[in-house]
Amino acid sequence: MDLVRERTILELVEAALDLPAAQREAFLQEKTADDGSLLRDSIELLRATETVNHHLPTVLPMAAAEFDDPPPVRIGRYRIGTLLGRGGMGRVFAAERDDGVFEQTVAIKLTRRSLSSQAAGEQFARERQILARLQHRNIAQLFDGGVTEDGHSYFVMELVAGRAITQYVKEEKLGVADTMRLFMQICTALRYAHSRLVVHADIKPSNIIVTDDGSVKLLDFGVARVVNAGTESTPATFALTYEYSSPARRLGDAPTTADDVYSLGVLLEELLGLWPRVPADLRSIAQRARHENSDERYSSVEALGADLGRWLNHRPVVAYGGGWYYTFKKLLSRHRLAATTATIGTVALLVAAVALVVLYERAEQARDRADQRFTDARQLSHYVLFDIYERLEGVPRALTLRRDIAEAGQSYLNRLAHDPTAPLAVRLEVIEGLRRLAQVQAEPGRASLHQLPQARANLDKASELALALPSDREHAVSRALVLGRVELARAKIAAYIDQDFAAAQRSVDASKALLAALDPALSRDPQLDALRRDIAVEESATLQWQGKYAEAQSIARLALEGMPATPEPTLENRAIILQGVRLFNILAESLYYAGDAVAAERVYRDEHVLLEKVAAAMPRDMVVNRAFAMSAWQLGSTLLELSRGPEAEPILARGYALYEQLVMLEPDDRELARGQSIIANAHAQSLATLHRFAEATAVLERSVATRQQIWAGSADNWSAARDYMIALAMLADVRADAGQTRLACIDYRQVLATAEQMRASGHLSQLDQDYALRLVDERMAAHCASR
Numbered sequence: 001m002d003l004v005r006e007r008t009i010l011e012l013v014e015a016a017l018d019l020p021a022a023q024r025e026a027f028l029q030e031k032t033a034d035d036g037s038l039l040r041d042s043i044e045l046l047r048a049t050e051t052v053n054h055h056l057p058t059v060l061p062m063a064a065a066e067f068d069d070p071p072p073v074r075i076g077r078y079r080i081g082t083l084l085g086r087g088g089m090g091r092v093f094a095a096e097r098d099d100g101v102f103e104q105t106v107a108i109k110l111t112r113r114s115l116s117s118q119a120a121g122e123q124f125a126r127e128r129q130i131l132a133r134l135q136h137r138n139i140a141q142l143f144d145g146g147v148t149e150d151g152h153s154y155f156v157m158e159l160v161a162g163r164a165i166t167q168y169v170k171e172e173k174l175g176v177a178d179t180m181r182l183f184m185q186i187c188t189a190l191r192y193a194h195s196r197l198v199v200h201a202d203i204k205p206s207n208i209i210v211t212d213d214g215s216v217k218l219l220d221f222g223v224a225r226v227v228n229a230g231t232e233s234t235p236a237t238f239a240l241t242y243e244y245s246s247p248a249r250r251l252g253d254a255p256t257t258a259d260d261v262y263s264l265g266v267l268l269e270e271l272l273g274l275w276p277r278v279p280a281d282l283r284s285i286a287q288r289a290r291h292e293n294s295d296e297r298y299s300s301v302e303a304l305g306a307d308l309g310r311w312l313n314h315r316p317v318v319a320y321g322g323g324w325y326y327t328f329k330k331l332l333s334r335h336r337l338a339a340t341t342a343t344i345g346t347v348a349l350l351v352a353a354v355a356l357v358v359l360y361e362r363a364e365q366a367r368d369r370a371d372q373r374f375t376d377a378r379q380l381s382h383y384v385l386f387d388i389y390e391r392l393e394g395v396p397r398a399l400t401l402r403r404d405i406a407e408a409g410q411s412y413l414n415r416l417a418h419d420p421t422a423p424l425a426v427r428l429e430v431i432e433g434l435r436r437l438a439q440v441q442a443e444p445g446r447a448s449l450h451q452l453p454q455a456r457a458n459l460d461k462a463s464e465l466a467l468a469l470p471s472d473r474e475h476a477v478s479r480a481l482v483l484g485r486v487e488l489a490r491a492k493i494a495a496y497i498d499q500d501f502a503a504a505q506r507s508v509d510a511s512k513a514l515l516a517a518l519d520p521a522l523s524r525d526p527q528l529d530a531l532r533r534d535i536a537v538e539e540s541a542t543l544q545w546q547g548k549y550a551e552a553q554s555i556a557r558l559a560l561e562g563m564p565a566t567p568e569p570t571l572e573n574r575a576i577i578l579q580g581v582r583l584f585n586i587l588a589e590s591l592y593y594a595g596d597a598v599a600a601e602r603v604y605r606d607e608h609v610l611l612e613k614v615a616a617a618m619p620r621d622m623v624v625n626r627a628f629a630m631s632a633w634q635l636g637s638t639l640l641e642l643s644r645g646p647e648a649e650p651i652l653a654r655g656y657a658l659y660e661q662l663v664m665l666e667p668d669d670r671e672l673a674r675g676q677s678i679i680a681n682a683h684a685q686s687l688a689t690l691h692r693f694a695e696a697t698a699v700l701e702r703s704v705a706t707r708q709q710i711w712a713g714s715a716d717n718w719s720a721a722r723d724y725m726i727a728l729a730m731l732a733d734v735r736a737d738a739g740q741t742r743l744a745c746i747d748y749r750q751v752l753a754t755a756e757q758m759r760a761s762g763h764l765s766q767l768d769q770d771y772a773l774r775l776v777d778e779r780m781a782a783h784c785a786s787r
Helices: 003-017 021-031 036-051 060-066 118-132 165-172 176-195 257-272 280-289 301-312 324-334 336-341 344-366 372-392 399-417 424-442 452-467 473-497 501-516 526-545 549-561 574-593 597-617 622-641 645-665 670-689 693-713 718-737 741-760 766-770 772-783
Strands: 078-087 090-097 104-111 142-147 153-158 208-210 216-218
Touching (some): 021 036, 176 216, 176 257, 176 301, 257 280, 452 473, 549 574, 574 597, 574 622, 597 622, 622 670, 693 718, 766 772
Antiparallel strands (some): 142 153
């Protein structure tokens, strides 16, 4: 007996029995069109099941017989409504919560009575536990679950209105790129689930719903299995959809993440079949994902999504391979807009990048380090990474260009650095190039793509290379410069993203130690002076996070006294101007959080006026305008603290409008989007001071929901947790001022609960305890009966 074939027949017949009798044979004909023998045996079994139920050695007849039984009138606190759909394991109904607490429309999945065995009950208990752990914007949320009085298992889920992804793409007439962006949302959801050791095991169009606003929702983890959960349940007892299932699943193996990758590949091929012509490199992604041999597939959903992301960004696709000519075409495609419409600086970048690719190929082929081509390639690499790169930081839509050129230059420089004959200058350039690439990927406060793992890896590599540099007197300054800058980059990530202030302090101390170890005769170097000021910025910021405000002020003041006079606002002087602005920021913040908002307001106002003049002189510079917009938030927020809301509102409104313009110019900059959200919250507070409570509440509710989703998508991102906590505290304040005391007190308690999570994990800063939570306590004492 062919067990695989028999199982296939049983699954087809079970699926057919879910349909009205008149549609069953047509369904089997569609599913077995290429196999007449399989169709004949399936129809024979179907007819036998329909006429002589007791002859079928499965539970299907009983299931089919009771499938049309009326559902209960209510389950728990929910009143059952209309039937939404039927599946292999039961029915799904719309339901309304009617216990008087609040209104809610949900979906309730009710199992068949035939599945009320002990094994099925255990399966659904596991299913509910699995789903309760998954909280992601692209996964339908589980709210409740249990067993009815007559033994039906059920669970209550988010009701998702929309269309299956294939139907949505057809009806909306989406193009290939837009469809792939939808597909990326599926990858994001599955990557999140896999990181929680959960597989879906039934990826197919009907389980992927696209809402009218274009958001993807992944449904039905009913056949999901916890990876390595140690369950002894027979894998074959869990349903699967044959045409989307991997070879291993068809043979009855337990589902794994590799099987989800396969199913995604099948789905991707199905979507690509909607267009007559699809790029070969895109099709190669689907082919690799659904490879029959699991060792030849993508190693993870993340790897598949990364390759698809490369295609969307006009970058070379790993699955496709291809030589330098393919890479060259991708480069041209990626920067076609820049070549025709961008500034002179951006066009220069494109020309340099194209030349760089060609020279890299030639130099790699030559393999002769004394060859002139090698010298040309290295000189051009230095020009791109250090001259053009700096100029592009202020150019609109240059973020991904800067990343691309840094990666292109690094690819070649990395090969040189591993050559034992590579000169010291090359190794220094590699280290600095890695640090600059990490800046683009995830440096707080700068234009970045929020690619934190990649940034950490590049900083680790830079540190490793820097520590291997010679430490003798001749090379001491160069080594201190590159290693000190890497340590400061680590300090920023530790403080602003990880909220790990001890780690930030260690990195700052490491930078200081490098300078302290230098011979005083070697310390008279302008680059070392700039590094000292950068160290002062990060040390004072780290001290401030730890609540050491007086020390932070002292260091900032001392560094400001040593600053050269403010130069003319030009591109060449931008770095030193912004360094001074950053020191003003730290001084003002330390005054503010120490309780002297009046003194802080004076410093913030001076900074805001200075940046307004610089922005007027450099109106197209993204870096300067970002700093100016942020200074509007800082000054406006301080005015709010001083109860000068009417004065703060126009400043915050202007800053928010500038942020909107900047986000339109650089939509890939995640840090810029975060800044826009921050100033939106402050503007909402200023609206509340003018009693425009409805506008303020609407802004803050959106902000809280967004920040909660970001935190849910990465539970260990404590910077995201802090953003959520602060936004929620602002919403609570506005509600309290609007007289919505009950809602405000609920929000305040949630703020304290979030703070407690951060404290328990060691990520609650002293600054937040001294300021944000103190204000929450004061507001709760004034508005809430119990705390």
